[in-house]
Amino acid sequence: MNRVFVLAGQALLYGGFALLIGVFSHWPAYAPLAADEALIKLSFVHHGKRIAECRPYTAAELAKLAPNMRAPLKCERERAPVTVELDIDGATAYRYTAAPSGLSRDGASTVYKRLEVRSGTHRITVRLRDTTATSGFNYQHEATVDLKPAQVLVIDFDPERGGIVLL
Structure with missing residues (x-):
């Protein structure tokens, strides 16, 4: 008997949720x-x-850089x-x-x-x-x-x- 009330309550709640979703999917109208x-x-x-345009590094600037960082041109990023x-x-x-x-x-x-x-x-x-x-x-x-x-x-x-x- 208790199980019947539980199943009926679940069906009632699920039905209520489905009705709520159905109502709000059609109302209010949206354009x-x-x-x-x-x-x-x-x-x-x-x-x-x-x-700024890219410019070549001077010899002094190249000497200060690590060997793997010695690109021929210096280009500003901005x-x-x-x-x-x-x-x-x-x-x-x-x-x-x-x-x-x-x-x-x-x-x-x-x-x-x-x-x-x-x-x-x-x-x-x-x-x-x-x-x-x-x-x-x-x-x-x-x-x-x-x-x-x-x-x-x-x-x-x-x-x-x-x-x-x-x-």
């Missing part, structure tokens, strides 16, 4: 975007150019920050300067921005600077895109494909 919106994701990881600008329909939608990662500031700069826009035709301009220059940009890409509702446009940086790419 990541409104019905007439699209999404633009600016996302890339890029190493800026080195701050890299330039990466600055990116995104214009949508002629207006600046995002501007960011990403510092290089790492303790020696020699790692990659990471940029991630998510922008919700109305679906339809938009003029996209993306500019990127990865040097220590204070004006001008090394890379620029302009395109007219037709975004459908709930479409995701990814803006990436791929040096093998010429720089800024829209996916």
Whole structure:
């Protein structure tokens, strides 16, 4: 008799958990975007150019180094920050300067921005600077895109494909 109550209690609890999971899997309703919106994701990881050019070691500097450390060139590790600008329909939608990662500031700069826009035709301009220059940009890409509702446009940086790419 005791065993019957235990099994009935377990069935009741498992049923309650299943009902709870079923209710919360359908309610409240979640929509990541409104019905007439699209999404633009600016996302890339890029190493800026080195701050200083490599230079040959002097004879005195080479003499101070251990024999296995005597490379012909001395290259500073620090890299330039990466600055990116995104214009949508002629207006600046995002501007960011990403510092290089790492303790020696020699790692990659990471940029991630998510922008919700109305679906339809938009003029996209993306500019990127990865040097220590204070004006001008090394890379620029302009395109007219037709975004459908709930479409995701990814803006990436791929040096093998010429720089800024829209996916």
